[in-house]
Amino acid sequence: MLLKDFPQECWESIFKFLGQGKDLESVSMVCKKFLSITNQVKFSLTIHDSTILFLSRLLSRFLRLKAIDFSHFNGELEDILHQISQSGLDLDLINLSNQRTLPVDGLRELGTKMINLRVLICSNVGSLRDSHLVVIAYCFPFLEELDISFPLDSQASDFGLLRLSSMLENLCKIDLSGNHLITDKSLLSLCQNCRSLEEISFFQCFKISQDGIASAIRMRPSLSSISFNIEKKRIHGPGLTPLPINLDLIDSFVSLKRLNAIDLSNSFISDEFLISVADGAVNFLKKLVLQDCCNFTFSGIFYVLSKCQYVQSLDLRKADFLTDQCINKLSIFLINLTSINLSGCCQLTNSTFFILTRNCPLLLEIKMERTYIGVEGEEDSNSMSDFVVNRQVKAVHLGDNILLNDASLIKFTSICAGLQLLDLNACEGITGECVAEVMKRCYVIRHLNIAYTGIEKFEINFEVSQLKVLNLSGARIEDESLSIISKWCSGLMLLDIQNCWYVTAKGVREVIENCIALKELNLRNCSLVDDDFVCGLMHARPSLRKIITPSGVDFYG
Incomplete structure (x- = not known):
């Protein structure tokens, strides 16, 4: 069958499978037919400062856009939102995160056109006030998801949240984290008025009391996801005893029968609290995040995992009571686990890695940063023939393990030969020879x-x-290594060599000439490379979209 005879619907299905990123962009350059089809299947657009020059052209080209992301944009938004409101697009999502302030007039105009907007993300904005919340609720009455987390200057209060909750009846998900003025009134109002509410996050909202949380849970027992932290306050007196958890709060969690995700990061909890969570969510819990939590023990986490055996994502960062033997006992309940974070669990050795890869058949991602990995445990006494190969594991994060050595890493990658991501940041015991062997095994x-x-x-x-992404920051490599990279890693899309003080323009030029797919290059603090030389690189390699110069200036193509 000739290219021209292949049905367009089939090409659209293939291109949708590629996603919305750089692969789709590359396909669009093959021929006019592919350009036309990719125009129809591109649904998201990320705006950078340099994008503004071509915005009107992009809006008229991608007529099916559903999501626009401004989180990387540093300019004024009012005129841009005016352009978007006049484009005829029917957007589903807008991300205004990291803006200095919310563009009120632009939002009002957008609201008259984008009446079906479903998701609005306004995280980490410079300031957030009650007036902003009222405008959001008035302009986008059909919002289902709203993120107003962690504004730098939060003046949002119960007044704004009460107005917002009374107008957004369809709200399913909201993140209030970091808005320190809101109290129990806001939480109860959301649970009472937003009858579709399923997911709520309110980290660092310490005016919300434990009594308020318990009342909200009982008012909305259909919640499927809840994220908050119980402040680690202490009672003044001998020993500075931490404040106990409210018994009413503990009891309330039994009513969350459909809870599938709970994040209690950086909280003071207890085994009794975990038991209550497990007794309520026994058949549904899939995500459990207890990173940086204190006051619970192995008994508590053992009870949860023995009752809730559908957990897929487990985060126990800094649970420093965990040992290899503990992980071995827990692993029999983790048959559905796909992701685990054990970073900062300082007693864990190589044995934990072998236990997880052997006993968790669905495991995709392992995080074991800042552990005792590199030290041999009981499992290391086995021969390589005794280890079970696990091609399911795709990502392994082992950063900041100063004891990790070549021998251990070779064992890990022999077991996980299907690795697609390997993070060895600051693992000083690893040699270049070992990295080469790893790349050969994990092809x-x-x-x-x-x-x-x-x-x-x-x-x-x-x-x-x-290989698409290579981070060599801080390495002592010279131009010879860059020459090897340009020859054998020609498909690279991102190369980070910041703080590589010995590379020169010669080596950088060779990478630019041979890595024809290169999109991003970080040269920060490469002192032997001149900024004036870097300015001409965009013309030498048209695929480049971002370069960070030795002096730290960002250039966008």
């Missing part, structure tokens, strides 16, 4: 972070065709 690897490992040479003599 489908796409993302490799070996920043600040002390590696002096990057030596491979084989094609690494799948």
Whole structure:
């Protein structure tokens, strides 16, 4: 069948599978037919400062856009939102995060056109006031998801939240985190008025009391996701005893029968609290985040996981009571686990890695940063033939493990030969020879972070065709290593060599000439490379979209 005879619907299905990123952009350059089809299947657009010059052209080109992201944009938004409101688009999502302030007039105009807007993200804005919340509710009455978390200057109070909750009847998900003035009134109003509410987050909202949380849970027992932290306050007196958890709050969690996700990061909790969560969510809980929590024990987490065996994502960062033996006991309940974070669990050794890869058949991601990994445990006494190969694991994060050595890493990657992401940031015991061996074994690897490992040479003599992202920040490499990278890693899309003090313009030029797919290049603090040389790189490699110069200036193409 000829290209022209292949049905457009089939091409659209194929291109949708590629996603909305750089792969789709590359396809659009093949021929006019592909350009036309990609125009129809591109649904999201990220705006950078340099994008503004072409915005009107982009809006008329991508007529099916559903999401626009301004979180990387640093300019004024009022005129831009006016352009978007006049474009005829029917947007589903707008991300206004990281803006100095919310563009009130632009939102009002947008609200007259984008009546079906479903998701609005306004995280980390410079200031947030009650008037902003009223405008949001008035302009976008059909919102289902709203994120107003962590404004730098929050003046939002119960007044604004009460107005907002009374107008957004369809709200399903809201993140209030970091708005320190709101109280129990806001939480109860949301649970009472927003009858579709399923997910709510309110980290660092310490005027919301434990009694208020308990009342809200009982008012809205259909919540599927809740995220908050119980402040680690202490009672003045001998020993500075932490404030106890309200028994009413503990009891209330039994009513959350459909809870599938709970995040209690940085909280003072107890085993009794965890038991209550498990007794309520026994058949539904899929995500449990207890990172940086204190006052619970192995008994508490054992009870939860023995009752809730559908957990897919588990975060126990800094649970420093955990040992290899603990993980072995827990692993029999983790048959559905896909992601685990054990970073900062300082007693865990290599044995935990082997236990997880052997006993968790669906595991995709392992995070074991800042542990005792690199030290042999009981499992290391086995021969390599005793280890179970697990090709399901796709991402391993082992950063800041100063004891990790070549021998241990070779074992890990022999077991997880299907790795696509490997993070070895600041693992100073790893050598360049070991990295080369890892890349040979994990031939489908796409993302490799070996920043600040002390590696002096990057030596491979084989094609690494799948590698897209390479971070060599702080390495002691010279131009010779860049020459090898440009020859054998020609498919690179992002190269980070900041603080590589020995590379020169010669090595950088070779990378630019040979890595034809390169999109981003970080040269910050590469003191032997001149800024004037960098300015001409955009013309030498048209695919480049972002360069960070040695002096730290961002250039966008």
